[in-house]
Amino acid sequence: MRKSVIAVAALLPLLVGGCLAKTAVNVATLPVRATSKVVDWTTTSQSEADRNYGRKMRKQEAREGRELKRQYKECRAQNRDDCDQYRPHAQR
Structure with missing residues (x-):
């Protein structure tokens, strides 16, 4: 009985050693992983950045198009002859 207890006690560090080593590595690399996640x-x-810039430019072009269309309609409502400068680009 005593021999089996000694044998198990001798093998225990070998069986658990991998788990302890992995835990030690995880604890040691935790600050690095946390820092990289925060930076990300x-x-x-x-x-x-490209996607955000493209979205911003499309919104600006749509805004400018609506403004030109509004100015063109106002000009036509006033029966002016110089309304082509306000005509939207697609209709020129």
Whole structure:
């Protein structure tokens, strides 16, 4: 009985050693992984910047198009002859 207890006690560190080593590695690398995640959350990648810029430009062009259309309609309502400068680009 005593021999079996000693044998199990001798094998226990070998069986558990991998788990302890993995835990030690995880604890040691935790600050690095946490820092990289925070940096990823706080920075904008180039593809995100391009997408945001494209969205911003499309909204601006749509706004300008609506304004030109409004000015063109006002000009036509006043029966002026110089309304072509306000005509939307698609109709020129």
